[in-house]
Amino acid sequence: SAVEFGLDAPYRVEYHDSIGSTNDRARELAASADRDEVVVLADEQTGSRGRLDREWTAPSGGIWASLLLAPERPPAHVPLFTLAAAVATTSACREAGVDARIKWPNDVLVPGSTVDDATAGTGRESAGERGRGGAKLAGILTEMEGEADRVSWLVVGIGVNANVARESLPVGATSLRAETGDVDRRVFVQRLLERFHELREAPESVLPAWREYSATLGRRVRVETPGGVVEGEAVDVTFPGALIVRTPDGERTVHAGDCEHLRTA
Ligand code: BT5
Numbered sequence: 001s002a003v004e005f006g007l008d009a010p011y012r013v014e015y016h017d018s019i020g021s022t023n024d025r026a027r028e029l030a031a032s033a034d035r036d037e038v039v040v041l042a043d044e045q046t047g048s049r050g051r052l053d054r055e056w057t058a059p060s061g062g063i064w065a066s067l068l069l070a071p072e073r074p075p076a077h078v079p080l081f082t083l084a085a086a087v088a089t090t091s092a093c094r095e096a097g098v099d100a101r102i103k104w105p106n107d108v109l110v111p112g113s114t115v116d117d118a119t120a121g122t123g124r125e126s127a128g129e130r131g132r133g134g135a136k137l138a139g140i141l142t143e144m145e146g147e148a149d150r151v152s153w154l155v156v157g158i159g160v161n162a163n164v165a166r167e168s169l170p171v172g173a174t175s176l177r178a179e180t181g182d183v184d185r186r187v188f189v190q191r192l193l194e195r196f197h198e199l200r201e202a203p204e205s206v207l208p209a210w211r212e213y214s215a216t217l218g219r220r221v222r223v224e225t226p227g228g229v230v231e232g233e234a235v236d237v238t239f240p241g242a243l244i245v246r247t248p249d250g251e252r253t254v255h256a257g258d259c260e261h262l263r264t265a
Contacts, residue, residue, distance in 0.1 A: 062162050162188065
């Protein structure tokens with residue numbers, strides 16, 4: 001419960017010692033009549049998910065959170081919420097003393113980590129020289145349902161490897177414990193939620209903040225999109241969260257995909 005967790009947040013808080021997936025729980029709440037905005041937190045997840053049905057490792061000691069939101073916004077604006085969550089997460093990691101940066105769209109990496117696996121948590125450990133850019137500290141999974149002009153529910157799932165040993169995480173991952181030492185999870189979540197709330201109230205500040213924390217802009221990237229591979233220099237991010245890539249054939253605007261940082265020659 002909120003009292004047990006001692007969190008002073010503008011959201012109702014539901015805490016679980018162990019749960020399958022906080023995103024699944026938030027989706028369950030979305031289906032109930034109660035239209036409150038809720039944060040579901042867990043110490044451990046036993047069936048958590050990444051994007052595209054990938055597995056997400058979530059041992060005890062991490063920060064596993066799902067924000068159930070009901071914004072009065074069209075579905076097309078949802079990527080901005082995901083970027084805001086990445087900014088808020090990165091900001092909380094930085095306050096904890098870690099040089100965290102965002103890989104488009106919303107992976108939080110530690111570029112200087114001693115764990116600088118070539119694929120940084122993309123699940124493709126043999127991808128050769130692709131993917132360099134740091135070890136993965138946090139990931140975000142956004143799910144939603146909506147009509148053409150209005151989101152009916154939105155779940156922003158945030159996973160931060162907090163007080164977790166690196167050995168209990170996949171190759172290419174790092175944790176706050178490994179980078180800087182254990183954190184007070186209550187303080188961390190409080191900061192994350194406050195920052196997220198600020199960004200929600202000033203949506204025009206999301207892209208500038210994202211740019212400031214970006215590990216991707218200015219890099220050569222290879223993005224696997226539903227429509228094919230786009231390779232070039234990442235030059236900017238634009239509303240509602242698309243990446244602009246300068247390719248030999250001109251600028252391409254990429255709305256979704258898996259991004260790998262290429263090593264500069
Ligand atoms: C993500 O997916 O990065 C989104 C992760 C979202 C997790 C949160 S936790 C709270 C909420 N409840 C859920 O069930 N999910 C959300 P993606 O970009 O697809 O990255 C997945 C890949 O990262 C996997 O294929 C692994 O290679 C790697 N990976 C798995 N667990 C990891 C971890 N703990 N830390 C770093 N990398 C990990």
